[in-house]
Amino acid sequence: MSLASHRSIVAVSGCLLMWAAIGSSLMAASGGAAEPTPQQLETFEKQIRPLLIEHCLQCHGADKQEGGFSLATRDALIRGGDSGTALVPGQPAASLIIKAVEYLGDLKMPPTGKLPAEKIAALRRWVESGAAWPNAATLAPPPSATRGFQISERQRQWWAFQPVRDATPPAVRAAEWPRNDIDRFVLAKLEAAGIAPAPPAARAVWLRRATFDLTGLPPTPGEIAAYLADTSSRAEETVVDRLLSSTAYGQRWARHWLDVARYADYHDFNPKARVASCEITEAWRYRDWVVDAFNRDLPYDQFIQHQIAGDLLPPPSGAELPVDGLVATTFLANGV
Numbered sequence: 001m002s003l004a005s006h007r008s009i010v011a012v013s014g015c016l017l018m019w020a021a022i023g024s025s026l027m028a029a030s031g032g033a034a035e036p037t038p039q040q041l042e043t044f045e046k047q048i049r050p051l052l053i054e055h056c057l058q059c060h061g062a063d064k065q066e067g068g069f070s071l072a073t074r075d076a077l078i079r080g081g082d083s084g085t086a087l088v089p090g091q092p093a094a095s096l097i098i099k100a101v102e103y104l105g106d107l108k109m110p111p112t113g114k115l116p117a118e119k120i121a122a123l124r125r126w127v128e129s130g131a132a133w134p135n136a137a138t139l140a141p142p143p144s145a146t147r148g149f150q151i152s153e154r155q156r157q158w159w160a161f162q163p164v165r166d167a168t169p170p171a172v173r174a175a176e177w178p179r180n181d182i183d184r185f186v187l188a189k190l191e192a193a194g195i196a197p198a199p200p201a202a203r204a205v206w207l208r209r210a211t212f213d214l215t216g217l218p219p220t221p222g223e224i225a226a227y228l229a230d231t232s233s234r235a236e237e238t239v240v241d242r243l244l245s246s247t248a249y250g251q252r253w254a255r256h257w258l259d260v261a262r263y264a265d266y267h268d269f270n271p272k273a274r275v276a277s278c279e280i281t282e283a284w285r286y287r288d289w290v291v292d293a294f295n296r297d298l299p300y301d302q303f304i305q306h307q308i309a310g311d312l313l314p315p316p317s318g319a320e321l322p323v324d325g326l327v328a329t330t331f332l333a334n335g336v
Helices: 003-030 038-055 074-079 096-101 117-128 181-192 203-215 221-229 235-244 247-260 283-295 300-312 324-333
Strands: none
Touching (some): 096 117, 203 235, 203 247, 235 247, 247 283
């Protein structure tokens, strides 16, 4: 290769590098970015999109732009509003949106209260990594908030929504061990794991386990004596029927639901929710309603419906009070 040719190649290469540098600078200035990686898009969908929709979109969306600012699209977020550019990808310190959520200047967003530290940190990491955003994506409230509740075909296929069907019990090697078809499912899993079933529990041990499980209490000496004296084939069935009909059964199992419902007799002071400490003097009525629902074997659909809309429905079956369904709606106001 001649010296002149070599110099020509170097000159052309230098021009290409120069234009590449200029293009990169223009892209950075305009907020452009390389194609987001799957991991960046996943971060956006799981952390950033929900955050912006929940805390910002009501005042800075497609329909309403306070301060001339919208974050419905990435370009709009970069463009900013009356206060200037809101987002500089890769530069959280220069991004007004970060200063606003960190309450560092006159502009403090959201105005209702500073975001939790973990959300601010997630937003800062997102900007620092380039503010990845799905191509041409527009932030909008969920469809259920604008066009009624929508259920996709994929959601309809979720296992919990499928009709209940009879399942064929699996074949097992120790065919003499199962007493019923449920035992076959248990034994199949044990055999697959190379585990042998535990030996049968002694009668007194079985009674103690069943009583604790259904009532949370140990059996009394009289109950133990009565069970051990019953040598009939229905001895265990008699015990279970007795435990299910006891008031302790509802008291024991209602506690699981009351935990889910965040039941409390007392609310402690919560500065974020602006709720003062107070005693809920009538909360026990809801607690007793749940206990009674278990003890009268209230069907699950009625159990749920009356806690959500008991003020609009007739009292559930077996209710003793006309306001039974109304008491159930305490579920809606139980937690702060």
